[in-house]
Amino acid sequence: MKRTLVLLSVVIIGLISTAMAGFSQTPAAATPENAGSFIGDWMLSAQGDQGPAQFGLSMKVEEGKIVGSIMMGQQGSLPITDITLAGKTLVLKYNFDYQGMPIDAVISLTPNGDKVGLQVAFAGGAYTMSGTAEKKK
Numbered sequence: 001m002k003r004t005l006v007l008l009s010v011v012i013i014g015l016i017s018t019a020m021a022g023f024s025q026t027p028a029a030a031t032p033e034n035a036g037s038f039i040g041d042w043m044l045s046a047q048g049d050q051g052p053a054q055f056g057l058s059m060k061v062e063e064g065k066i067v068g069s070i071m072m073g074q075q076g077s078l079p080i081t082d083i084t085l086a087g088k089t090l091v092l093k094y095n096f097d098y099q100g101m102p103i104d105a106v107i108s109l110t111p112n113g114d115k116v117g118l119q120v121a122f123a124g125g126a127y128t129m130s131g132t133a134e135k136k137k
Contacts, residue, residue: 028086029083030084030085032061032064032065032066034085035085038059038090039059039060039066040060042057042058042059042109042133042136043134044057044118044120044132045132045134046118046129046131047129047131048120049127050127057070057133058071067080067083068083068092075097078095078096080092080094081093081094088110088111089109089110090110091108092109093106103122104122104123104124105120105121106120115132116132116134116135117133118131118133
């Protein structure tokens with residue numbers, strides 16, 4: 001009986017682990033081949049607890065790699081230091097200076113039909129915003 005219970009527990013844990021594997025996406029380097037639809041200039045419109053915000057985003061290919069920059073009001077244009085693809089979500093990481101303190105930021109762009117969803121996390125998720133991203137014509 002005890003042996004059957006242990007075996008059943010192992011099988012259930014294995015099934016749960018297999019099911020959860022579909023939810024966790026290991027990020028891969030974004031390339032022109034796998035993330036080409038994100039190349040171009042974007043307007044990011046987000047809403048958070050402190051109100052609305054808009055950012056400009058420019059994605060292009062240089063020397064066979066996707067590079068980007070974010071335009072944040074008073075901060076000006078900042079380089080995006082890490083660009084990956086997790087499933088169909090483009091993940092952009094960068095840092096900026098806020099009153100002498102470095103702040104990390106992560107932008108996630110997720111296509112959903114004819115729209116692109118936007119999630120922004122500042123300072124390890126201490127402040128978040130969500131909204132939409134629209135590619136400029």
